[in-house]
Every structure is written in structure tokens, then in C-alpha cells.
Amino acid sequence: MKHAKPIVIVCLVLFGCGCVHAQAHSNSMSQPPASICGHWIVKKAIPWAVEPNDKYLGLQVEYLSQTMRFGKEVINNPIYTVARWSQRDFSKGFHGLYLNEIGIKGNSVVVVKVFRHQKSKEFIGPGTLLFIRGRNQIITGWNGAFYVLQRDGPSCVK
Numbered sequence: 001m002k003h004a005k006p007i008v009i010v011c012l013v014l015f016g017c018g019c020v021h022a023q024a025h026s027n028s029m030s031q032p033p034a035s036i037c038g039h040w041i042v043k044k045a046i047p048w049a050v051e052p053n054d055k056y057l058g059l060q061v062e063y064l065s066q067t068m069r070f071g072k073e074v075i076n077n078p079i080y081t082v083a084r085w086s087q088r089d090f091s092k093g094f095h096g097l098y099l100n101e102i103g104i105k106g107n108s109v110v111v112v113k114v115f116r117h118q119k120s121k122e123f124i125g126p127g128t129l130l131f132i133r134g135r136n137q138i139i140t141g142w143n144g145a146f147y148v149l150q151r152d153g154p155s156c157v158k
Helices: 004-027 089-093
Strands: 038-047 060-063 069-071 073-076 079-086 110-114 129-136 135-141 145-151
Touching: 079 089
Parallel strands: none
Antiparallel strands: 038 060, 038 145, 060 069, 069 073, 079 110, 110 129, 129 135, 135 145
16 A cells, blocks of 8 residues: 555646646637737837847837737737736746836736747747736846837727
């Protein structure tokens, strides 16, 4: 009977991982959430690990069901996922950085990830990892810096 416990524990761990994956999968959608749907302009850079790339300032950005566009980077038929990260999750992912250091108040943030297809797990370019800062501002992180995007027109989802 002593061998039964490790086997049960392994099964529970594997089952738990399957549940997390299933939950993330069910959260995927082809229509962007209202919080990001529409057209945006990159307005400001926030340095973090490296100096921001000023070439992103002024870029036109769009998050629609047919396309995600960040300057010349385009994803056709993107998949969007939405999650909430605690301050701890954010700090863990960004090596001790706090949400307020990028202008997000509170102890958590809504995060939208954009993928090329359903099975993708990688961020493929700038504008694919988004933090909701407010109704008309989102922040994207890329290559050691953050960029503030300002809404340029109404949301495409009511």
C-alpha cells in the first residue's frame, strides 16, 4: 500500500494540469474583448530593462476579429485570451516589477494575450501581451520595455 500514495499524487498533479489547460483553452476567443477592440496609437514608452524602441511611438495598432496589427506586424484571424493576474503574478513574470511602476493602480490587472492560432503558446511580436490600464489605455510589453497605447476611436464591441 505504500506505493499507492505516490501514484495517486501523480495522478492528481496530472489531472490538475489538465484542468488549468482546459480552462485557458475555453477562455480563447476569435473576437477581441471590448476592452481592446478597435484602433489604437502608441503614445508613450516606459523603460524597464532596456531603453524603449522609439520607432514604436506613433504606430497605428488595431485589434479586430479578422486582424491584429501592430505597425507592420500582422496576425490574420488572431486568437485572444483574457485572464486576471495578481500583483504577485505580474511581479513574478517581470522580475519584481510592480504594476504601479507601469501606471496600473490596484492589486491585479486584466491581461489579454494575442496568438496566431489556437495551439500557439508564444508571443510572436509587440502588441501581443496587453495589460488593461483603463477604458482608453492599454499597455504592451516587448523586449524589456512597455508601451502605452491610447484608444483612437470607439470600441468595436458594445
